[in-house]
Amino acid sequence: MRVALFITCFNDTLFPDTGKALVTVLERLGHVVDFPAAQTCCGQAHINTGYRRDAVPLMRRFVDVFAGAEAVVAPSASCAGTIRDLYPALANETGDASLAAAVRETGARTWEFTEFLVRRLGVTDVGAYFPHRVTYHPTCHSLRVLRVGDAPERLLRAVRGLDYVPLPQGDECCGFGGTFAVKNADTSVAMLGDKLRAVQATKAEVCVAADNSCLMHIGGALHRQRAGIRIAHIAQVLASTESERLA
Amino acid sequence: MTGIGTRPGRPLPRFEALAPARLDDAQLRRNLGKATATIRGKRQTVVDELPHWEALREEGRAAKAAVLAELDVRLEQLEARVRAAGGQVHWAPTAADATRIVGDIAARHAAREVIKVKSITTDEIRLNEALAARGIVATETDLAELIIQLAGEPSSHILVPAIHKNRSEIRELFVARLGQGDLTDEPRALAGAARRHLRAKFLSVPMAVSGANFAVAETGAVCVVESEGNGRMCLTLPRVLVTVMGIEKVVASWDDLGTMLQLLPRSSTGERMNPYTSIWTGVTPGDGPEEFHLVLLDNGRTQVLADSVGRQALQCIRCSACLNVCPVYERTGGHAYASVYPGPIGAILTPQLLGVEQADSLPYASTLCGACYDVCPVKINIPEVLVHLRGRAVERQAAGAGTHPYPRLERLAMRLAAWAFGSTTRYTLATRVARVALRLLGGGGAVTRLPGYGARWTAVRDLPPPPAQSFRDWWDART
Numbered sequence: 074m075r076v077a078l079f080i081t082c083f084n085d086t087l088f089p090d091t092g093k094a095l096v097t098v099l100e101r102l103g104h105v106v107d108f109p110a111a112q113t114c115c116g117q118a119h120i121n122t123g124y125r126r127d128a129v130p131l132m133r134r135f136v137d138v139f140a141g142a143e144a145v146v147a148p149s150a151s152c153a154g155t156i157r158d159l160y161p162a163l164a165n166e167t168g169d170a171s172l173a174a175a176v177r178e179t180g181a182r183t184w185e186f187t188e189f190l191v192r193r194l195g196v197t198d199v200g201a202y203f204p205h206r207v208t209y210h211p212t213c214h215s216l217r218v219l220r221v222g223d224a225p226e227r228l229l230r231a232v233r234g235l236d237y238v239p240l241p242q243g244d245e246c247c248g249f250g251g252t253f254a255v256k257n258a259d260t261s262v263a264m265l266g267d268k269l270r271a272v273q274a275t276k277a278e279v280c281v282a283a284d285n286s287c288l289m290h291i292g293g294a295l296h297r298q299r300a301g302i303r304i305a306h307i308a309q310v311l312a313s314t315e316s317e318r319l320a
Numbered sequence: 321m322t323g324i325g326t327r328p329g330r331p332l333p334r335f336e337a338l339a340p341a342r343l344d345d346a347q348l349r350r351n352l353g354k355a356t357a358t359i360r361g362k363r364q365t366v367v368d369e370l371p372h373w374e375a376l377r378e379e380g381r382a383a384k385a386a387v388l389a390e391l392d393v394r395l396e397q398l399e400a401r402v403r404a405a406g407g408q409v410h411w412a413p414t415a416a417d418a419t420r421i422v423g424d425i426a427a428r429h430a431a432r433e434v435i436k437v438k439s440i441t442t443d444e445i446r447l448n449e450a451l452a453a454r455g456i457v458a459t460e461t462d463l464a465e466l467i468i469q470l471a472g473e474p475s476s477h478i479l480v481p482a483i484h485k486n487r488s489e490i491r492e493l494f495v496a497r498l499g500q501g502d503l504t505d506e507p508r509a510l511a512g513a514a515r516r517h518l519r520a521k522f523l524s525v526p527m528a529v530s531g532a533n534f535a536v537a538e539t540g541a542v543c544v545v546e547s548e549g550n551g552r553m554c555l556t557l558p559r560v561l562v563t564v565m566g567i568e569k570v571v572a573s574w575d576d577l578g579t580m581l582q583l584l585p586r587s588s589t590g591e592r593m594n595p596y597t598s599i600w601t602g603v604t605p606g607d608g609p610e611e612f613h614l615v616l617l618d619n620g621r622t623q624v625l626a627d628s629v630g631r632q633a634l635q636c637i638r639c640s641a642c643l644n645v646c647p648v649y650e651r652t653g654g655h656a657y658a659s660v661y662p663g664p665i666g667a668i669l670t671p672q673l674l675g676v677e678q679a680d681s682l683p684y685a686s687t688l689c690g691a692c693y694d695v696c697p698v699k700i701n702i703p704e705v706l707v708h709l710r711g712r713a714v715e716r717q718a719a720g721a722g723t724h725p726y727p728r729l730e731r732l733a734m735r736l737a738a739w740a741f742g743s744t745t746r747y748t749l750a751t752r753v754a755r756v757a758l759r760l761l762g763g764g765g766a767v768t769r770l771p772g773y774g775a776r777w778t779a780v781r782d783l784p785p786p787p788a789q790s791f792r793d794w795w796d797a798r799t
């Protein structure tokens with residue numbers, strides 16, 4: 074299959090290794106990856122902060138850029154969720170019926186990486202090797218907007234050498250919430266504290282998730298506290314093999 | 321004393337300003353963590369018993385949405401049925417109208433004292449204060465409401481108003497305020513003390529004021545659901561009963577009431593059925609109150625109804641399941657919302673009732689984690705409404721209204737980002753500048769200190785060292 078990669082502005086800028094890993098996994102499975110160069114940002118932060126009108130041109134751009142793609146895959150549950158869950162209402166507000174139709178149609182072809190592997194491609198064993206103790210934080214938007222279910226856990230359990238430890242109270246929010254982390258910094262930190270305790274209780278070496286934004290929040294505090302636990306996007310674990318460790 | 325935040329024309333204090341003191345209150349954090357975890361567990365158990373729970377939720381949503389779509393007709397039907405059954409109906413467009421109506425009824429009966437149950441709607445209109453101004457003392461009879469009334473504090477939870485207090489704090493309060501010296505902090509002893517205090521009131525006070533959970537348009541029946549039986553005493557013993565009900569509480573039919581009574585107890589207290597369900601229709605000679613008044617309160621609700629996205633907030637049956645699962649509420653408690661309606665439902669209802677510019681921090685008091693939407697028995701898409709109201713808050717801020725501390729700066733930053741992301745060239749340049757800036761700030765390593773608002777991030781978190789190459793650069797070099 075030809076897969077169009079939506080890297081997301083955040084991963085493009087700060088976490089390019091995640092994008093490389095995603096390409097590695099899909100190519101290993103025999104698929105062709107395209108990277109439409111005109112893509113920029115989905116406008117999630119604008120919509121979620123209330124700047125809806127500023128996000129409209131970004132939405133139009135997204136729909137145009139990915140018009141012909143068979144499948145659009147993103148290494149971010151919250152960006153994929155923006156396309157599928159937030160765009161339809163925003164498109165309706167513009168009163169442009171053809172845009173609204175295009176948004177719905179693009180949304181139906183847009184996937185978060187782990188759900189794409191498990192649901193669309195029907196793969197759980199991607200041929201990865203990762204001999205580490207790993208816990209997984211199911212991000213809110215992967216769970217409750219995209220409903221990826223246990224897709225990420227199934228992928229991790231199929232990785233050779235990987236010692237998977239479920240995260241206690243995993244489905245509770247880590248407190249990131251985009252601009253919430255700065256607008257409500259105190260509450261965000263209170264939520265983060267409980268998440269860190271849960272992560273540390275697993276005695277994992279690596280905490281993975283399907284969103285680098287929540288991971289940057291969790292990992293930023295783990296690093297500050299010198300907790301000795303590193304973070305990695307799930308794509309990087311799935312891309313790792315005996316010959317190359319990518320997480 | 322109760323009802324903060326509903327004074328017309330005065331904006332609420334911002335959530336992020338009130339939250340830190342609550343987050344620092346160790347007793348509060350422990351009480352709340354324990355109480356919400358217990359209720360969450362109980363709810364899950366009784367919900368899992370019902371294989372058709374999702375279908376039931378959909379039924380509840382559809383029933384509420386349908387009645388809201390023809391609210392005028394249903395309310396007139398309710399009014400006619402209540403009148404036909406010997407009750408009196410009053411329309412109260414505003415809080416002031418409602419408190420005047422209730423005060424006038426009390427004055428007509430020369431009541432110096434009233435007893436109350438199901439008080440959240442009367443908290444919204446600050447009824448106790450209004451009655452006090454006319455020399456009428458209102459006594460709350462729900463145990464938790466009584467506790468916070470004695471403490472002089474507002475409610476912090478819809479269903480468990482004193483959720484922020486534990487039993488030793490309650491004992492101290494009863495000793496001080498009810499003069500019951502030899503009290504232990506055993507729940508049985510505390511309930512006994514409250515009972516002794518309240519029983520005397522039930523037998524002597526001539527008038528009761530209640531809220532309502534539901535009213536049935538097709539029959540004129542009004543329904544109150546409770547756990548203690550004190551409500552039933554209020555609803556049956558005094559000569560005069562006045563029920564103050566938000567206009568959105570009407571349901572079309574007895575069948576719809578049946579749906580609601582399956583959804584509400586499981587969602588709120590985690591019970592299959594609550595202990596006391598009182599349903600009455602008008603007055604019955606020789607049985608219960610001799611006079612029944614139904615006050616139908618608007619107080620901003622028709623304005624909510626006009627918003628096609630926001631109106632789903634009026635489907636709410638006040639079960640408080642969304643509070644109990646909310647990770648923000650669980651840590652800050654209800655008082656940080658400065659509103660009669662706290663938690664996720666408060667964050668979408670209060671700004672709509674007051675005008676979004678009066679409470680424009682509340683839609684932001686959420687990470688949009690979606691836990692509330694999953695448990696809501698009438699399927700209110702709370703995250704959707706939160707995002708929608710953020711949009712309306714920004715519109716009001718652009719017009720110079722609202723309480724945002726730096727609206728112009730935020731608007732500029734958002735505009736700039738949208739402009740930069742509008743072209744590939746600008747995007748590439750902007751993200752490169754960001755990486756270079758982070759490299760300079762971090763000296764090549766992790767960034768431990770950001771300037772300006774970024775400092776709120778780096779107060780407790782590092783940022784990873786920015787990569788030398790973006791994904792885009794890597795891709796271009798690869799092909």
Ligand code: SF4
Nearest residue numbers: 636637639640642696
């Ligand atoms: S919004 Fe839903 S979950 Fe929250 S109190 Fe209302 S009915 Fe219950």
